[in-house]
Amino acid sequence: MNRLTVALLAALDATLAVAIGIGVALVPLLALWALHFQLDVDPAALWRGAVDIWALGNGSSMRITLDTALVTQLGLPAGMEPFLVSLAPLAFTIGTVLFGLRTGARAARSTWWQGAVVLSVLVFALLSFLVTLTALHPAVRPSIVQGTLAPTVRFAGGVVVAALWVRFREQDAADPILDGLRAMRDRMPDGTWSMVVAALRGGALAATGLVAVSAVLTAILIAVGYGAIISLHESAQFGVLGGAIVTGAELLYLPNLVIWAMSWITGAGFAIGSGTAISPIGTLVGPMPAVPVLGAIPTGESPLGFAVLVVPVVIGFAAAVLLRRRLLVDLDGRGGLARLAVVGLGVGVTAGIIVGVLAALSAGAAGPGRLIEVGPNGWATGLWTTLTVGIAAVVGMAAGPTHLAEEDRLPELHAQPSGRGARDR
Known part of the structure; x- marks a missing residue:
């Protein structure tokens, strides 16, 4: 053209x-x-x-x-x-x-x-x-x-x-x-490019896993709290057309709810108004806005408590395990514990940046007074994610041999497109 x-x-x-x-x-x-x-x-x-x-x-x-x-x-x-x-x-x-x-x-x-x-x-x-x-x-x-x-x-x-x-x-x-x-x-020094790519790929994979788990959790909470949501709809007396508009608006904010659930899973939690906090560590809420979908948010203490914090740990560990063999192949079979640990930390930092940015985008002011602060804190969510995912990714990278035998890495090397493997290394 x-x-x-x-x-x-x-x-x-x-x-x-x-x-x-x-x-x-x-x-x-x-x-x-x-x-x-x-x-x-x-x-x-x-x-x-x-x-x-x-x-x-x-x-x-x-x-x-x-x-x-x-x-x-x-x-x-x-x-x-x-x-x-x-x-x-x-x-x-x-x-x-x-x-x-x-x-x-x-x-x-x-x-x-x-x-x-x-x-x-x-x-x-x-x-x-x-x-x-x-x-x-x-x-x-x-x-x-x-x-x-x-x-x-x-x-x-x-x-x-x-x-x-x-x-x-x-x-x-x-x-x-x-x-x-x-x-x-x-x-770049030998192997540095492969390490950077692995850290970015692993962080993106971990962040995607957190979003997926949070979406499932949001769906479960909406299903469990369906009765409360319907009650709030009926008490507000929106009418048929008004109810349809409110439901449409709630659907537009559904991605926000998923990210709030993700922030809750990481341990940082979120707020529904100034001076409130909803997290696995503790819950402090005041009068909730009369928005029906907020009826799905549990306002009491979480029955899971600190156990929910294992989710980002498992996701970070799994992301590292899935990537470590490919990384060792790209490093020509010679990883080294220090290199693998650096990549694990990179996975945590990348996931923390992605999750922190998403948390910051999902928060804001919803009105005057207490409602000037609604949603998670991006910095806190990103830091919690970096720590939990990063530490787990380091452990996942170290969970196995740091070198690959020649016969273990030849199939992967032959499977790469011509010229790509040398440049990646």
């Missing part, structure tokens, strides 16, 4: 990422507009609401200013100050990153891939800026800077990672950037 075609496709991908993201929020608002308000609402308000939801889901905070009549109707303190809402429904973040990965993978297969990557990110940033400007309103005001940069960073991360991954995996792809990366790899 020529450069013009590549540029148009990159711009189209970025435009679709923004349009579909906002459309997901706009469709239920249009249904509410037609079925409940009988088209008696300014359509511009629906557009602003959809953009606000999309921007919030991609990391932009919202400054909320309630008028006096609404404050009185809700029974809130008179003269209530404006407050921030920053608790992002991560379903939108996931969608933006996935669109970025798709765009990056498509761009990487073109001859002008660097330009396609840059152009797609610039178009996405421009569209994010423009739609944020259209959503400015005295009652709900998104941050222009955050509304532009936060979604763009998520999209750009997916684009760059996918593009570099696809290009780097294609050994015949000649490119100044990739040639520089390969030259840096070749200049």
